[in-house]
Amino acid sequence: MRMIKRGVLCVLFGAFMLLGNGCGSPGAANAVIQVLDNSFSPMTFNARVGEPVSWVWNGSNPHDVKFSDGGSSSDVQTNGQFDRQFTVAGTYLYLCTIHAGMQGQVVVS
Ligand SMILES: [Cu+2]
Secondary structure: OOHHHHHHHHHHHHOOOOOOOOOOOOOOOOOEEEEEEOOEOOOOEEOOOOOEEEEEEOOOEEEEOOOOOOOOOOOOOOOEEEEEEEEOEEEEEEEEOOOOOOOOEEEOO
16 A cells, blocks of 8 residues: 555656655666667667666567676566666667667767
8 A cells, every 4th residue: 555655656756856866766777778679769869978878678579688888788588678878978889689670879969
C-alpha cells in the first residue's frame, strides 16, 4: 500500500514537472535511444559532452549495444536499460552483434 501511494505521488509530481529526479527513476532525465526489433531509434543521436545517454529495450528480440571504440558496452538483453556517458567529443559507432545491419552512432560535441 505504501509503495502504491508513493507511485501515485510520483505520477502527480511528474505531471507537474516537480522534483524531476526525486522519484527514484534513474535515467529519467537522460536522452533515450530506443532499442527496437531490429533497429535503433534514432540511428544518429547528437549528444553533448558529459550528457548521459540511455538505451532502452522496447522490443522482444535480444539485442546488445556494442561500441567499436571498445568502450563500455551492454550485455545481450531483452529488456532494461544501458547507460553511457561520453566525456570526449567525437563520433561513436555501435551495433547489435546479433542482427546484421542493426547499428547506430552517437555524435558527441
Ligand atoms: Cu539486435
